Amino acid sequence: MKEVPESKVEAPITANANENPYEIVKSLLKNSVEALGLTEDVYRLLEKPIRVLEVSIPVRMDDGTIKNFTGYRSHHSDILGPAKGGIRFHPEVNIDEVKALSMWMSLKSAILGLPFGGGKGGVIVDPRELSQCELENLSRGYIRAITPIIGPEKDIPAPDVNTNPQIMGWMLDEYDRLRGYNVPGFITGKPIIVGGSQGRVEATGRGVVISIAEAAKKLNIPLESATAAIQGFGNVGSMTAKFLHELGVKIIAITDVKGGIYNENGIDIPSLRQHVAETKSVVDFPGAESFDSDKLFGLPVDFLVPAALENQITEKTAPQIQAKVVAEAANGPTTPEGDRILNEKGIFVIPDILCNSGGVTVSYFEWVQNNMGYYWKEEEVNTKLEEKMIYAFEDVHKMHEEKQVNMREAAYIVGVGRIAEAFQARGWINDWSMPFKCKA
Structure with missing residues (x-):
């Protein structure tokens, strides 16, 4: 089998036939x-x-x-x-x-x-x-x-x-x-030498961690004593692990398509990333013991990060979850029935359309830099990303409190409201009362 250059092949996206x-x-x-x-x-x-x-x-x-x-x-x-x-x-x-x-x-x-x-x-x-x-x-x-x-x-x-x-x-x-x-x-996400942006490769994982840090503030979870489990160790999962580790979060379990690893005292993420670069999997990492991937969702951690497959948190897996926060680094990792169960359990969910939006944000920065013909240093890109992510999190959280809805519903309300405002501004719709003005 031939290897794809400079990229990890992600695990198959196994969608439930009943969850289109x-x-x-x-x-x-x-x-x-x-x-x-x-x-x-x-x-x-x-x-x-x-x-x-x-x-x-x-x-x-x-x-x-x-x-x-x-x-x-x-x-x-x-x-x-x-x-x-x-x-x-x-x-x-x-x-x-x-x-x-x-x-x-x-x-x-x-x-x-x-x-x-x-x-x-x-x-x-x-x-x-x-x-x-x-x-x-x-x-x-x-x-x-x-x-x-x-x-x-x-x-x-x-x-x-x-x-x-x-x-x-x-x-x-x-x-x-x-x-x-x-x-x-x-196009964005291209090599830096032909107009790519500094910080683009890390952007989605960095944005996930910014969202987690904001949620931790709202829920009074000290990051330096917090624990996490991550499903998936491709680009997003590995970058999320890197940045959480740098904040002092103890990552006790990680899984990928080939298996899982566990260390109750925390996994050495820099060493693990080197191991994965050499072996293409987290399996057999010497700094942790083998772990059954099916048990990941049942771990009593502060942060659970699904960063791999769609439709993973379902009516079967959601009852197992003991995490305080689910940070959806993957697109569509939670089914409607799984979401209902998380809500009933009082688990704080950072929805995918907010949590993993760091990638599109830095893609926007790349597009702006291409249009200007002037390029920013990585520190400036990261600062601008953090500002955007925090602003967006605050908007969604405010809607969550005002409407007394969960964070996913709040995110959709914010997004739909702004698109509807544009419909009205362009004359596509008429005769409705503006619920709020776009501040972006």
């Missing part, structure tokens, strides 16, 4: 529209992406044969600005998943006050089965196929599951070849 992410997000949007007292028109404008493109991508394989791959790109909304969202390479990519992810991106941008709409893309492929040459040809072919609907003023892609800066570099080069000139703002 597109139907879940539509239900949450409808509830938010009703909570704000908006008209049915607002929901009708939000319930479907404005466009979804399905493309065929023929790739000549190393053995000379041609294989055809299917790709998608969804634009949920461009009311606040160009669509923004990642591209994932995964064998279980499907059109409903891509549509749902684009809708989540609309909400993330609105919550963070970014001038973006929501977009998402994906290709049905297991990148572990491709050589580097085949992977490059697929990446370039995808961009050629979707080029009519992308660009720095229309839709700005970025990395997602199983894609990385190298793949973004290939995609940037293909787009520039088609245009005949350099367009660095077309």
Whole structure:
């Protein structure tokens, strides 16, 4: 099996057949529209992406044969600005998943006050089965196929599951070849040498930890004596572990697709990251004992961080959870039934559309830097990210208290409210009472 360059291949996204992410997000949007007292028109404008493109991508394989791959790109909304969202390479990519992810991106941008709409893309492929040459040809072919609907003023892609800066570099080069000139703002998450931003690789994990730190303040949890368990040790999980460790949080358990590790006294995260770089898994780390991944959710920790799969906190796993805080570093890790159980248990949830929005925020910074042709130092990027994340957390928490709803409902209300305000400003809807003004 051939290795994907400079990237960890994420675990399969095993979705429960009864938990369609597109139907879940539509239900949450409808509830938010009703909570704000908006008209049915607002929901009708939000319930479907404005466009979804399905493309065929023929790739000549190393053995000379041609294989055809299917790709998608969804634009949920461009009311606040160009669509923004990642591209994932995964064998279980499907059109409903891509549509749902684009809708989540609309909400993330609105919550963070970014001038973006929501977009998402994906290709049905297991990148572990491709050589580097085949992977490059697929990446370039995808961009050629979707080029009519992308660009720095229309839709700005970025990395997602199983894609990385190298793949973004290939995609940037293909787009520039088609245009005949350099367009660095077309894509984000690219290598720094061709216009990428300092701090982008760490951004999602850093944002997760900023959200956790804010939640800890609200709940009076001292970080220096807190404990955590993390599901997933790809880019987001490993960066979350790194930054939590630096704050003094004791991480006692970590799992990945191959297994888990446990140390009640805390795992040495710098040593573990080196071990994973060499072995591609947390398994057999000498500083911890083997651990059954199924037991992770039942650990009595302060912070539980699902950073891997969708639909992991369900009616079966949610009753086991003893954590004070669930920080959703992954997209859609909690099913509606799992969410109901967490609410009944009084567990504080930092929802994915807030918790993992650090990546899109620094992608915004990258796009701004590309447009200016002037680039910031990493310290400045990190400072601006922290300001944005704290501001967004405070807005959502304030809504949580004012409306007496959980944090997920509060996040959706904030996001939907801001998008609806834009609908009104552009004249798309009329005759409704503005629930609050956008302060972003």
